[in-house]
Amino acid sequence: EVQLVESGGGLVQPGGSLRLSCAASGFTFSSYSMNWVRQAPGKGLEWVSYISSSSSTIYYADSVKGRFTISRDNAKNSLYLQMNSLRDEDTAVYYCAGGFNVWGQGTTVTVSS
Amino acid sequence: DIQMTQSPSSLSASVGDRVTITCQASQDISNYLNWYQQKPGKAPKLLIYDASNLETGVPSRFSGSGSGTDFTFTISSLQPEDIATYYCQQYDNLPPLTFGPGTKVDIK
Numbered sequence: 001e002v003q004l005v006e007s008g009g010g011l012v013q014p015g016g017s018l019r020l021s022c023a024a025s026g027f028t029f030s031s032y033s034m035n036w037v038r039q040a041p042g043k044g045l046e047w048v049s050y051i052s053s054s055s056s057t058i059y060y061a062d063s064v065k066g067r068f069t070i071s072r073d074n075a076k077n078s079l080y081l082q083m084n085s086l087r088d089e090d091t092a093v094y095y096c097a098g099g100f101n102v103w104g105q106g107t108t109v110t111v112s113s
Numbered sequence: 114d115i116q117m118t119q120s121p122s123s124l125s126a127s128v129g130d131r132v133t134i135t136c137q138a139s140q141d142i143s144n145y146l147n148w149y150q151q152k153p154g155k156a157p158k159l160l161i162y163d164a165s166n167l168e169t170g171v172p173s174r175f176s177g178s179g180s181g182t183d184f185t186f187t188i189s190s191l192q193p194e195d196i197a198t199y200y201c202q203q204y205d206n207l208p209p210l211t212f213g214p215g216t217k218v219d220i221k
Contacts, residue, residue: 035210037157045149045157045200047210059208095156100147100204101168103156 002026004096009107016086016111022079022096022104030074032099036081038092039106048094049081064090086111115139115206119213125221132188134216136179136201144180145205151215152197160199161186188218196220 008020020036036048049070050059058070069082079096086109093106116139126132136146148161159168161177164184174189188195201213 044215045151045202045212047208047212050207050210061209097157100162100202101159103158105156 002102004098004102004104006094006096006104006107009094009109011110011112012086013113014087014111017082017084018086018109020081020083020094020096020107020109022081024077024079024098024102027098027102029077029098032102034070034072034079035097035100036070036079037095037097038090038109039095040089040092043092046092051079083109088112114209115142115203115211117201117203117211117213119201119216121216122214123217123219125219126191127221128191128193130191132191132195132218134186134199134201134218136184136186136213138182138184138203138205140206141181142203142205145203146177146179146184147202147204148175148177148186149200149202150195150197151200157200191218191220193220 003025005023012018033052035050038046038048051070067085071080088111091111093108095106096104118137120135144164146164149157150160151157160171160175165177176187178185198215198217200215
């Protein structure tokens with residue numbers, strides 16, 4: 001079964017850090033570019049970051065540039081998002097997505113004091 | 114950055130009705146457009162890729178058309194299980210990859 005499973009979400013204070021993980025199974029992870037997409041409560045979808053299959057190309061949304069770092073380990077079939085200097089507005093469900101057709105179930109990040 | 118707009122923002126239709134959603138890009142994106150369905154509490158699901166291609170396993174009542182800046186998504190016969198929010202997304206010019214604001218579809 002093709003699957004992405006996110007983990008690492010939780011409650012964190014403003015200015016804090018979290019590392020999200022996304023474990024892939026059932027498909028050739030190393031062949032897929034990957035994205036992180038988030039959705040604030042009651043809001044639409046917002047793209048966060050992109051990484052190519054070989055990690056040679058990385059992009060970030062302006063809203064997270066300089067604070068978030070995307071990475072992957074193809075040997076471990078895993079995608080990561082290191083989130084530093086978190087703000088209230090980073091509160092959202094974070095989805096990892098393989099290409100555009102494989103999505104995880106999401107992990108919730110809440111930034112609050 | 115390419116901006117995506119969708120209309121309407123919400124609609125209410127009867128079972129069996131034809132439903133049409135439009136999406137407009139702020140500049141030419143060729144056919145680099147996806148359509149997603151998202152049900153409450155669930156991840157988005159890809160329905161249409163490259164503006165008009167049906168993703169494997171998606172019912173044929175869903176379709177997409179258009180190129181350049183203007184795109185249309187159609188449900189030919191609305192079913193109760195189609196209640197969801199639908200998003201368009203461009204991937205012609207990254208970064209950023211941009212989504213439309215969504216269209217919420219309800220049953221009348």
